Amino acid sequence: MHSSPLLLEEPIRMVSVLEPSKPSFFPAMTKIVGTLGPKSRSVDIISRCLGAGMSVARLDFSWGDPEYHQETLENLRAAIKRTKKLCAVMLDTMGPELQIVNKTEQPITLEEDTLVVLTPDQNKEASSKLLPLNFSGLSKAIKKGDTIFIGKYLFTGSETASVWLEVNEVNGDDISCLVKNTATLSGPLFTVHVSQIHIDLPSLTDKDKEVIRTWGVRNNIDILSLYTRHAQDICHAREFLSNLGDIKQTHIFAKIENIEGLTNFDGILKEADGIILARGNLGIELPPEKVFLFQKAAIYKCNMAGKPVVVTRVVDSMTDNLRPTRAEATDVANAVLDGSDAILLGAETLRGQYPVETISTVGKICAEAEKVHNQDLYFKKAVKHVGEPMSHLEAIASSAVRAAIKVRASVIICFTSSGRAARLIAKYRPTMPVISVVVPQLKTNQLKWTFTGAFEARQSLIVRGLFPLLADPSHPAESKSGTNESILKVALEHGKAFGIVKPHDRVVVCQKLGDSSVVKIIELED
Numbered sequence: 044m045h046s047s048p049l050l051l052e053e054p055i056r057m058v059s060v061l062e063p064s065k066p067s068f069f070p071a072m073t074k075i076v077g078t079l080g081p082k083s084r085s086v087d088i089i090s091r092c093l094g095a096g097m098s099v100a101r102l103d104f105s106w107g108d109p110e111y112h113q114e115t116l117e118n119l120r121a122a123i124k125r126t127k128k129l130c131a132v133m134l135d136t137m138g139p140e141l142q143i144v145n146k147t148e149q150p151i152t153l154e155e156d157t158l159v160v161l162t163p164d165q166n167k168e169a170s171s172k173l174l175p176l177n178f179s180g181l182s183k184a185i186k187k188g189d190t191i192f193i194g195k196y197l198f199t200g201s202e203t204a205s206v207w208l209e210v211n212e213v214n215g216d217d218i219s220c221l222v223k224n225t226a227t228l229s230g231p232l233f234t235v236h237v238s239q240i241h242i243d244l245p246s247l248t249d250k251d252k253e254v255i256r257t258w259g260v261r262n263n264i265d266i267l268s269l270y271t272r273h274a275q276d277i278c279h280a281r282e283f284l285s286n287l288g289d290i291k292q293t294h295i296f297a298k299i300e301n302i303e304g305l306t307n308f309d310g311i312l313k314e315a316d317g318i319i320l321a322r323g324n325l326g327i328e329l330p331p332e333k334v335f336l337f338q339k340a341a342i343y344k345c346n347m348a349g350k351p352v353v354v355t356r357v358v359d360s361m362t363d364n365l366r367p368t369r370a371e372a373t374d375v376a377n378a379v380l381d382g383s384d385a386i387l388l389g390a391e392t393l394r395g396q397y398p399v400e401t402i403s404t405v406g407k408i409c410a411e412a413e414k415v416h417n418q419d420l421y422f423k424k425a426v427k428h429v430g431e432p433m434s435h436l437e438a439i440a441s442s443a444v445r446a447a448i449k450v451r452a453s454v455i456i457c458f459t460s461s462g463r464a465a466r467l468i469a470k471y472r473p474t475m476p477v478i479s480v481v482v483p484q485l486k487t488n489q490l491k492w493t494f495t496g497a498f499e500a501r502q503s504l505i506v507r508g509l510f511p512l513l514a515d516p517s518h519p520a521e522s523k524s525g526t527n528e529s530i531l532k533v534a535l536e537h538g539k540a541f542g543i544v545k546p547h548d549r550v551v552v553c554q555k556l557g558d559s560s561v562v563k564i565i566e567l568e569d
């Protein structure tokens with residue numbers, strides 16, 4: 044891997060640190076995924092989250108029933124209507140996640156140096172002596188001396204409510220463990236992580252399939268987040284989706300949670316539409332001094348492949364605090380400089396006290412980091428990596444970005460149907476927003492005629508720098524004629540309303556005229 048010595052544009056003027064960041068009407072180029080739950084499911088709060096810059100909502104089926112998530116989703120839809128802001132929907136599966144259900148929800152205190160038994164008998168009640176696990180195969184996969192981590196669902200790492208256990212003895216299906224630190228586990232659900240073992244459960248479990256087949260299909264989900272250990276996991280999930288009508292278009296994001304996913308990363312990246320670096324679990328699995336290395340190596344590979352990459356667990360402490368720690372604030376900026384497309388918030392929005400403030404704080408940090416990202420160096424690396432001869436579309440996309448930077452365009456407008464052209468432009472990390480104008484196409488499945496475009500538009504809401512606009516379906520006939528003038532007008536109006544296009548600005552447009560793809564530079568009047 045070639046790593047970059049210069050992620051920052053240098054030298055940074057020291058006084059720029061003291062210049063207040065301009066209040067921006069426009070969100071950061073880096074996208075924010077918010078997990079919706081108890082503290083973020085009313086129409087009012089979701090509207091404010093959208094206003095603060097959330098562009099993807101994650102509904103996590105590791106927890107909650109379909110009716111609960113449906114209610115949240117209906118509220119999201121109402122908030123989208125109210126705010127007129129687009130938002131994609133991500134369904135997160137449970138996969139082979141190990142969990143302990145605490146039916147009584149009474150807090151459980153585990154004392155250092157005492158013993159606790161993990162049992163697969165889920166009829167038992169959780170207590171400080173016995174913890175019922177949702178998996179019966181663990182005793183066969185584990186041995187004396189292994190380490191087990193148990194945390195609150197969406198553990199943040201900053202709470203004192205996580206516990207480390209050391210396996211003392213395996214007795215049939217039961218595992219007796221030594222408690223390494225005193226902690227009180229609270230809440231209805233705890234996540235269990237065992238380092239470096241293979242959990243013999245499919246990545247897409249029967250429960251996940253049921254949720255996708257019913258809830259996912261009913262709601263036309265845009266993105267599926269899949270616990271991934273192997274490229275085959277993605278292929279299987281895609282095959283499963285292919286038989287489910289419209290959601291065969293759903294993008295599959297591979298969530299890399301453990302060493303298996305890390306080892307098979309290249310193959311997974313080839314098959315997936317995007318990658319989520321689940322640093323919560325990975326951060327436990329890897330030695331602390333190696334976490335940054337995986338992050339940088341993985342993001343680089345995603346960037347060069349032109350596939351979106353999402354980083355999780357950035358501002359855990361904002362679950363209970365209005366300000367992030369310095370380490371967290373710096374970590375967000377570094378994730379942007381490393382090249383991530385989006386930041387995923389978990390506990391912060393799901394059960395945190397400040398979901399809206401967290402989104403806006405993370406957005407502000409991202410925006411500052413984007414300003415000093417060394418685009419020039421990045422661009423050269425990306426072009427070199429592609430090599431020559433380039434495909435036509437790759438040449439067009441990179442030229443559009445280069446031209447836009449050279450003429451200081453305020454925005455790039457890209458016409459696209461499949462979304463491919465817009466994603467390729469984003470790959471070259473333009474410093475200005477890209478309005479991806481998705482032009483609907485009429486298609487039929489022999490039963491009915493429908494327009495494509497809505498999926499494609501929403502799916503770009505997780506890509507750095509892309510701001511989709513779904514063109515009016517009354518336009519597609521015109522797009523065939525290749526002029527698109529009236530759609531372009533709408534896109535410019537949209538840019539003006541957003542505050543990113545002003546009179547006399549230069550704009551780069553990428554579109555097809557007849558059979559040729561063209562990049563043109565236009566100078567606006569007033």
Ligand SMILES: Nc1ncnc2c1ncn2[C@@H]1O[C@H](COP(=O)(O)OP(=O)(O)O)[C@@H](O)[C@H]1O
Nearest residue numbers: 458459460461462463464482522553554555560
């Ligand atoms: N409806 C459209 N009108 C004009 N140009 C378009 C349209 N859709 C795509 N293009 C242009 O065609 C080229 C291929 O884009 P791409 O997104 O790969 O389209 P698709 O895969 O849907 O044909 C790009 O230059 C893009 O800007």
Ligand SMILES: C=C(OP(=O)(O)O)C(=O)O
Nearest residue numbers: 321322323324355356389
């Ligand atoms: C996002 C993560 O996991 P989960 O799906 O459990 O929230 C993570 O581990 O970083």
Ligand SMILES: [K+]
Nearest residue numbers: 105135136137
């Ligand atoms: K999950």
Ligand SMILES: [Mg+2]
Nearest residue numbers: 300321323324
């Ligand atoms: Mg996790």
